[in-house]
Amino acid sequence: MVMDETQLVRGGSFLFHATGSLPQFTPEESSEEALAIAEAARDFVAGEVMPRDEEIDHLDLELNRELLAKAGELGILGIEVPEAYGGLDLEKKTALLVLEEMAKQASFSTSYGAHTSIGTLPIVYFGNHDQKAKYLPKLASGEWVAAYALTEAGSGSDALGAKTTAVLEDGCWVLNGTKAWITNAGFADVFVVFAKVNGTHFSAFIVEKTDPGLSTGAEEKKLGIKGSSTRTVILDNCRIPEDRLLGGKGKGARIAFGILNIGRFKLGASSAGAGKRVLEYTLKYAGERTQFGKPLTAFGLIQQKLANMAIRIFVGESMNFRTIGYLDEALARTSWESETGGADKMKAIEEYAVEASMAKVWGSEALFATADDAVQTFGGAGFSAEYPAEKIYRDCRINRIFEGTNEINRLLIAGTFLKRCSGAEGLPLQEAAAAPLDLPQDALLRTVALAKARALKVIALAQADRGPKILDNQEAAARIANLLLEIYAMESAVIRARRMAEASHRWSGLALDMATVYAQEAWNRIQAEARMLAAELASDAVLDTLVADLLAMHAPAPVALSALRQTISRILVEQGRYPLARA
Numbered sequence: 001m002v003m004d005e006t007q008l009v010r011g012g013s014f015l016f017h018a019t020g021s022l023p024q025f026t027p028e029e030s031s032e033e034a035l036a037i038a039e040a041a042r043d044f045v046a047g048e049v050m051p052r053d054e055e056i057d058h059l060d061l062e063l064n065r066e067l068l069a070k071a072g073e074l075g076i077l078g079i080e081v082p083e084a085y086g087g088l089d090l091e092k093k094t095a096l097l098v099l100e101e102m103a104k105q106a107s108f109s110t111s112y113g114a115h116t117s118i119g120t121l122p123i124v125y126f127g128n129h130d131q132k133a134k135y136l137p138k139l140a141s142g143e144w145v146a147a148y149a150l151t152e153a154g155s156g157s158d159a160l161g162a163k164t165t166a167v168l169e170d171g172c173w174v175l176n177g178t179k180a181w182i183t184n185a186g187f188a189d190v191f192v193v194f195a196k197v198n199g200t201h202f203s204a205f206i207v208e209k210t211d212p213g214l215s216t217g218a219e220e221k222k223l224g225i226k227g228s229s230t231r232t233v234i235l236d237n238c239r240i241p242e243d244r245l246l247g248g249k250g251k252g253a254r255i256a257f258g259i260l261n262i263g264r265f266k267l268g269a270s271s272a273g274a275g276k277r278v279l280e281y282t283l284k285y286a287g288e289r290t291q292f293g294k295p296l297t298a299f300g301l302i303q304q305k306l307a308n309m310a311i312r313i314f315v316g317e318s319m320n321f322r323t324i325g326y327l328d329e330a331l332a333r334t335s336w337e338s339e340t341g342g343a344d345k346m347k348a349i350e351e352y353a354v355e356a357s358m359a360k361v362w363g364s365e366a367l368f369a370t371a372d373d374a375v376q377t378f379g380g381a382g383f384s385a386e387y388p389a390e391k392i393y394r395d396c397r398i399n400r401i402f403e404g405t406n407e408i409n410r411l412l413i414a415g416t417f418l419k420r421c422s423g424a425e426g427l428p429l430q431e432a433a434a435a436p437l438d439l440p441q442d443a444l445l446r447t448v449a450l451a452k453a454r455a456l457k458v459i460a461l462a463q464a465d466r467g468p469k470i471l472d473n474q475e476a477a478a479r480i481a482n483l484l485l486e487i488y489a490m491e492s493a494v495i496r497a498r499r500m501a502e503a504s505h506r507w508s509g510l511a512l513d514m515a516t517v518y519a520q521e522a523w524n525r526i527q528a529e530a531r532m533l534a535a536e537l538a539s540d541a542v543l544d545t546l547v548a549d550l551l552a553m554h555a556p557a558p559v560a561l562s563a564l565r566q567t568i569s570r571i572l573v574e575q576g577r578y579p580l581a582r583a
């Protein structure tokens with residue numbers, strides 16, 4: 001598929017383009033302005049948040065508010081709020097850099113994310129002028145804190161199954177129902193609440209803490225992120241003025257899921273940010289702890305873990321910044337000045353729904369693997385609350401559950417992608433799968449090209465053989481998602497590493513080693529997924545042809561990964577941290 005430069009990259013289209021032929025933003029290209037704001041966030045986290053780590057984790061609601069207000073003074077609550085309403089209206093890239101910093105304290109980062117993202121953004125994108133003027137300046141300054149109330153005890157993944165109702169009575173909406181698991185509920189001033197008008201039209205409302213009939217339950221006793229507030233929100237004949245309906249009657253699904261898309265991009269970023277801190281303290285411990293007369297860092301299997309932690313950060317960042325580059329490009333073509341500005345922006349974000357879910361799934365699982373590697377590297381100390389690895393292991397577990405569970409997101413990745421590949425304007429899955437293989441000479445590019453060819457063949461077969469019904473087989477759908485996210489991850493890392501080499505970046509050798517290790521291992525997973533997906537699908541005859549086809553394709557030459565990981569680990573030990581950290 002050929003694209004001219006004025007065209008936007010279509011969501012989900014990465015599988016159809018030769019590696020490197022699409023624009024790709026990388027963290028190395030961050031603007032001075034974005035880096036300056038990230039630095040302010042870093043100083044804030046180092047100076048105000050981390051010294052109070054323990055206090056935060058004991059769930060101090062006042063402290064949460066106080067820290068949010070301080071973040072507001074620095075401007076980092078208003079990054080995505082239009083200037084006209086007291087914000088900075090900066091690119092999403094800046095929000096991503098800031099989130100990476102915030103992620104160093106998981107509980108506070110959850111409060112911050114719920115406030116700035118899912119709490120505030122529904123009003124940013126769907127509010128009318130009066131609603132924006134009333135709420136956004138206070139939310140951007142930190143004077144007020146926001147929460148997002150979608151989930152109920154009986155409807156989590158199935159969010160549209162909500163039972164909360166809204167009825168218009170004498171010029172007021174009367175809300176009844178109970179929302180569950182609401183972050184920031186213990187101290188929020190403003191709640192974006194989803195309810196069904198007359199029990200049918202799913203809609204969003206702005207509810208204030210002081211509105212009659214709103215109360216909150218007790219704090220949940222949680223496995224992790226213990227310093228974030230999570231409560232039920234009870235609406236008992238809660239009366240709010242008629243003008244608190246957000247985005248129009250029946251627009252709730254668009255708001256709820258559109259906003260979750262943004263939350264998903266961001267979860268990828270906070271996972272990478274948290275990974276950097278975990279790597280730092282794990283390197284320190286592994287350098288200090290000796291066994292058999294040597295530091296742990298001298299052992300190959302510890303080096304493997306340290307290297308893998310850095311590789312996951314590098315790959316995650318590569319994916320996140322690539323996606324956010326697409327998104328900012330699309331958003332730059334919209335304007336708040338236009339009457340449809342908010343809707344246009346939301347449409348631009350929705351275009352990258354596949355990439356948003358991939359960032360969420362990949363990032364959350366990568367961070368969990370990193371937390372696990374940290375616990376293991378600490379040994380018995382990893383199991384002790386006296387040391388930091390135990391906390392991240394608990395804190396990061398939630399990332400696979402909220403913002404849509406990883407199961408739901410995998411189904412979304414496969415479903416949205418296949419939908420994009422149908423219809424006259426659809427992505428050309430069948431044509432691409434049938435196209436002759438054009439293999440680059442470069443070993444890394446060749447690995448990506450082969451992986452794409454494998455995935456195209458087998459996903460095209462799934463589409464031809466079953467059509468949308470393939471999604472009824474959830475394991476098969478998850479395999480499609482795994483193929484897509486492994487390829488996106490691998491390709492994003494490879495392109496970034498090559499770009500760094502072209503720019504003679506100080507760490508380009510390290511970047512190429514990290515991309516090579518990831519690509520080699522991802523290749524094996526892709527190969528396995530392709531074979532298992534094929535087995536789910538075809539009749540014996542078709543399967544024989546497909547397997548013969550797949551086997552006839554070349555495989556990338558294997559690379560000895562231990563030597564690469566030793567080199568990566570040596571640099572990590574020398575630097576004492578992820579070397580590509582921005583400060």
Ligand SMILES: Cc1cc2nc3c(=O)[nH]c(=O)nc-3n(C[C@H](O)[C@H](O)[C@H](O)COP(=O)(O)OP(=O)(O)OC[C@H]3O[C@@H](n4cnc5c(N)ncnc54)[C@H](O)[C@@H]3O)c2cc1C
Pocket residue numbers: 114148149150151153155156157158180181182183184222230398401402403404405406407408474
């Ligand atoms: C600490 C915390 C903070 C939260 N903050 C907020 C918040 O601020 N606002 C808010 O609205 N919500 C919030 N949530 C709720 C969260 O988004 C939900 O917990 C999540 O969406 C999952 O819903 P559930 O818990 O009802 O699980 P369920 O939907 O019951 O799912 C249980 C399991 O079944 C799987 N499953 C469900 N449906 C399917 C399907 N169709 N196919 C395959 N598998 C399926 C799920 O993947 C999961 O593994 C929070 C939750 C927690 C724990």
